Amino acid sequence: MKALLVALAVLLLPQPAAAQATPATVATVQATGDGSPTDANIQFAGRWNTTNAAAYVPQWAGAYLRVGFTGTTVSLKQRNTIEFWYSIDGGAYTKKSGSGTLSLTPTRLASGQHSLLVSYRIVAGSYTGDAVYQGLVLDSGASTYRLAQPAKGVEFVGDSITAGYTATNVALSSYPWIIGENLGTAHTQVALSGACLRELTAAESTRGIRCYGLEDRYTKLSFNDGSADWNFALFQPNVVVINIGTNDVGHGVTSADFLVAYQHLLQIVRERNPQAAILALRIFKGSWAPETAQAVTNRKAAGDTKVTYVDTTGWWNGSTMTDDGTHPNDYGHQVLAGYLQPIVAAALG
Structure with missing residues (x-):
C-alpha cells in the first residue's frame, strides 16, 4: 500500500461517524481554562508529543483533542499550514487548511456552553505540513471547561x-x-x-x-x-x-x-x-x-x-x-x- 501523503448486517450498519462526532456530555465546569496546549480542560486522545509546552504535536493517525468552551466564537492558532478537521457541538466534520489564527465559527454560535473536537491530518510519506496544536482564541471573558471523559x-x-x-x-x-x-x-x-x-x-x-x-x-x-x-x-x-x-x-x-x-x-x-x-x-x-x-x-x-x-x-x-x-x-x-x-x-x- 502507498504511503499516506499522520468498534450486523449491512442493512443494520451504524451511522458513519464521518457525518457526526460523539455528542458532548456537558460536564460541570471544573476550572476555567484558556485553550492553550497545557490547559488541563483539554482531552488529548492518541499519542501526542508534549515536550514543547507551546505546541503539542499529534503522532500516528487519528489523534484528536476534545474540549468544552463558552462564548460565541472559537479560533485555532496554527503555526504553519496543515489540513485538519473540526466538529462543534457534535456536528458534521469541517475540513480546513491554513496557518495563523483560523476561525472555526464563520457564523456566531448561540451564547452558552459548546464542545469542540479537532483532528490533524497525519504528516507521513509524501504529505507534509505542520501538525501542531498551539491553542484556541475565545471571546473576551470566555473560557474552556472539561467535557465528560469516556469511561472506556x-x-x-x-x-x-x-x-x-x-x-x-x-x-x-x-x-x-x-x-x-x-x-x-x-x-x-x-x-x-x-x-x-x-x-x-x-x-x-x-x-x-x-x-x-x-x-x-x-x-x-x-x-x-x-x-x-x-x-x-x-x-x-x-x-x-x-x-x-x-x-x-x-x-x-x-x-x-x-x-x-x-x-x-x-x-x-x-x-x-x-x-x-x-x-x-x-x-x-x-x-x-x-x-x-x-x-x-x-x-x-x-x-x-x-x-x-x-x-x-x-x-x-x-x-x-x-x-x-x-x-x-x-x-x-x-x-x-x-x-x-x-x-x-x-x-x-
Whole structure:
C-alpha cells in the first residue's frame, strides 16, 4: 500500500461517524481554562508529543483533542499550514487548511456552553505540513471547561487500511473512528500507511524498499526513526484491535517469519496493556490467516486468556468496498465497522 501523503448486517450498519462526532456530555465546569496546549480542560486522545509546552504535536493517525468552551466564537492558532478537521457541538466534520489564527465559527454560535473536537491530518510519506496544536482564541471573558471523559477506550493497530487512506476524511472516515465514535469510547489509531508487521530494510525487501514494522515501532511515541518510547500509563485501552500484514505480502515476508513476528507483537501488546482484550483480525483480503490464527493459539497456550482471533471471512467485497482494489472507500469502511463494532462492543463488556 502507498504511503499516506499522520468498534450486523449491512442493512443494520451504524451511522458513519464521518457525518457526526460523539455528542458532548456537558460536564460541570471544573476550572476555567484558556485553550492553550497545557490547559488541563483539554482531552488529548492518541499519542501526542508534549515536550514543547507551546505546541503539542499529534503522532500516528487519528489523534484528536476534545474540549468544552463558552462564548460565541472559537479560533485555532496554527503555526504553519496543515489540513485538519473540526466538529462543534457534535456536528458534521469541517475540513480546513491554513496557518495563523483560523476561525472555526464563520457564523456566531448561540451564547452558552459548546464542545469542540479537532483532528490533524497525519504528516507521513509524501504529505507534509505542520501538525501542531498551539491553542484556541475565545471571546473576551470566555473560557474552556472539561467535557465528560469516556469511561472506556479502544486502540486500533494497523497500516493504511486502519489509517483511512483514500477515505474522504482519512482517519475520521475509517472504520476505527466510526466504531469508537459510535460506541462513545476514547479511541486511537496506531497506524501508518505502508506499514508492515516486520521491520524490513531495503535489502531485506523483495521490493527493494524499506518497510516500517509495527512489531518494533508499536511501543514508540511516533513511527519516526529514533522516536522516544510511548508512556503507556497515559492510555490503557480496554480493547486493542490489530489488523496488520497486507504490506508484508508485497515485501516477500515468509510464512515462518510472519508467524514469529505476529506472536511477538501480541506478546508486546499484552505486556504494555495487561488488562486489555486483544482482537487479532484476519486481514480483510485473507492473507496470513493461518499464521495469524496460529499466533493467537500459541499465545493462548502461553496463558493469555484475553486474546481472540477474529475471522473476517466474507466481510470484504472488492467490487463495492474499494476503489483501488485494496483500500476501503467510505462505504467499505462503514461495512467493515458494521461487522466489527458488535465484536468490539462485546469485548468492552
